[in-house]
Amino acid sequence: MITILIAGDHIADNERISASIIGGTELTTCVICARSGIEAQRVIESRIEPIDLFIVSIKLRDQSGYRLAEFIRKDHRYRDTPILFVTNSSPSLAGFSEMTTYQSYKKHHYISLPITRIDVQSKLGLYLEQIISNQGKRNSAERAVQIKHSKGETLLVVQEILFAEVQNKNCRIITLSGCYEVLNKGLKDIIFMISDDYFLRCHKSFALNIRQLKGIEKAERRIWNASFPSAQEPCLISSTYLPKIMEVYRDFSRTSMTFPAE
Template identity: 30%
Template sequence: MNMLIAEDDRIQRENLKKMLGEIDKSLIIYEAEDKDEALKISRENIIDIFYIDIVLKNSSGLDLSIEIRKIYKYEFSWIIFLTTHVEYITQAFKEVHCYDYILKPYDKKDLINMSKKIILRQGINTVIKRKYVVFNLGDGIFIKVYIDEIIFIEVYIRTCTVHTKRAKYEVKGLSLKQSLTLINSDYIIQCHKSFAVNINYIIKIEKSTIKSYKIFFENYEENVILSYKYKDVIMKSFKNNGVDILPLSNGGSDNGYN
């Protein structure tokens, strides 16, 4: 399981990490001291439990949590606040729907007991929620791909290329419509006659021509075309999600796509 500690005090962060590490040596614990670092880690990984300090460097834990909730995969994730400011907790429950809070200085027994309960419950939920699809690559080769690891899909001359965090896979004879039906995910959306994107990995949308845009992804070099036909659908998915929409760049081209 993956945990993220967002705490700007290094000593307190290390103490909390040490306590959590005693629960299970296999736990992967990420650390961040501010909002930007925490969001970067959250987008690049799948975090199961968040421990967030109410007061962060250059931000607040509430602001960070609100941004985390806007990321589709964390809409219902476990968030625990770390605080000495009890007066903020009511706001945290109302605005962020956090699970609980831990007062500083940390009580080791309370921290471990609370975390163990979440780990047990999260383990059950993960089995139920994490979905995958099996693609036939031909020559007797079948590959299992977790849907939440798909970045985008492109189809060219009846070859479907599935771009994932791990690798690219080519599936012959599969149309875009067929691939979307097979995947059956509400966060992988068609953005062009040849492309469909995972909205959770988009970092920027930039105007390319009068009738098209380019979509860029977090930590992935390739980009795709967003055509005018699908613009409203994609833009609606990102309402209030903080995606950058940039003006038309000089010398933009639609690369032959419509």
């Protein structure tokens, strides 16, 4: 799934851009719209799953689009993430050296006002192949992450991670080969460290690996148990996260599986 954040004051322009994006690709696309720079910053700071493309209006109600771009680049996750600036001026015109500088980088370009479907789709096309390639690398089952835990350091293969649980400000990572306790790390930190689209939060205290999920059983009114191979410890799924878990699992497996009714 491709995730795109649009930051712009005008609802109509945001809707045209969103419709052009969704209509221009067969890939599953999540479009998030923010109507100010501050709102966009809050989305970026609170979001665990990575954003693949930013579309930013040059003139926001509370700050310039360039300032928001600087904020985005300070987050090391987004140093190379493409940014499309929305402007009613051409970067080729005199007096727009700042925009020309931005465009000189491969990760920056612009969309001209008024919004047209062909312009949006052509600019998206510049980065689509790279976005898909980056997602493939991020979600590779063979990818490994280095973790520091209570007994030292270990290189964990993402494929072998079953789930993670936060306990008393520490986080336990349960894998096919054993359990590792990471000190002074919250669940959000672990999800960010693993950085895999199939490793998802499923409860306020748990995150699970969709690749290893074998089944779900209802435990209580709003709680389900996830089952994994070679794991006897419980991993809980709350009703808040169950729909997302179901959606991603189906997308991953492309096979039928019986899930409990919500």
